[in-house]
Amino acid sequence: MKVAILSRNPRLYSTRRLKEAGEMLGHEVDVIDTMHCYMDITSSNPSVRYKGEALPRYDAVIPRIGASVTFYGTAVVRQFEMMGTYSINESVAINRSRDKLRSLQLLSRKGIGLPRTGFAHHPDKIDDLIKNVGGAPVVIKLLEGTQGIGVVLAETKKAAESIIEAFMGLKANILVQEYIEEAGGADIRCLVIGDKVVAAMKRQASEGEFRSNLHRGGTAEIVRLTPEERKTAVAAAKAMGLGMSGVDILRSDNGPLVMEVNSSPGLEGIETATGKDVAKMIFDHISKKAKPNSTRTRGKG
Ligand code: ADP
Ligand code: MG
Secondary structure: EEEEOOOOOOOOHHHHHHHHHHHOOOOEEEEEEHHEEEEEEEOOOEEEEOOEOOOOOOOOOEEEEOOOHHHHHHHHHHHHOOOOOOEOOOOHHHHHHHHHHHHEEEEEEEEOOOOOOOOOOOHHHHHHHHOOOOOEEEEEOOOOOOOOOOOOEOHHHHHHHHHHHHHHHOOOOOOEOOOOOOHHEEEEEEEEOOOOOEEOOOOOOOOOOOOOOOHHHHHEOOOOOOHEEEHHHHHHHHHHOOOOOEEEEEEEOOOOEEEEEOOOOHHHHHHHHHOOOOHHHHHHHHHHHHOOOOOOOOOOO
């Protein structure tokens, strides 16, 4: 197969590993800088141009779209889709996953366990918003934050009110969530490919921190999932429509609760913690799903 990895940086661990794993399996793998792609949308023969030339037809693309470039990145992925190229994660699914509120609404519709979550635009009924998710302590999140930035724990009702007012004053979109204390500063990252959890790790927040993000100093170790956790992770990935994702779960007294679903999960943490070749498993999945596209003649897109 002819496969493109859409990534801004060929030196990133995930990008390097994907290229290496694909080539090891005998595929032709190009790393394409998403932000340097430009598109010809008007013609009847959609194409993606790169460095002054039309890119070849790929059989598959693996989008690794950073949160800061979602708008342009997903437009590039969409253009590949128009050319008949299989994308392991479709542009619309990536867009869904980037909005925490939209994601939670989709997951809730499928009956997937979630922390109680509230959302409001106006600050007039803040006390009710807090009461509705069970009262303080609560977690307050910026809708489009990543890597733990924009996630705040408010221990008291007063603190929660001030933080919510401050964010609303800045016109930031936030959600207010029940704090799952029994998770003990840990969460479970499930790497889901297709309808299988292929690797899972438990991330533990550093001392005095409740956010378990590895970017915030969390540590990771391999973990054994319960059948319920496995089922929940797969259902969450499916609800989002993602072929490959990182589903983050909190272990609560009421069973697994999904916190978020990431469409460009990093491979370094999970491969290191579990010793699994996740990059190869991604290519195995693509081989099964993608239909040959590169051999097709041009002009039929
Ligand atoms: P981000 O997208 O920035 O990673 P998350 O929603 O994943 O934001 O939150 C970051 C971390 O904060 C999580 O990995 C988890 O450890 C902790 N956390 C988030 N929400 C809750 C919650 N409701 N209860 C307990 N811990 C939480
Ligand atoms: Mg997270």
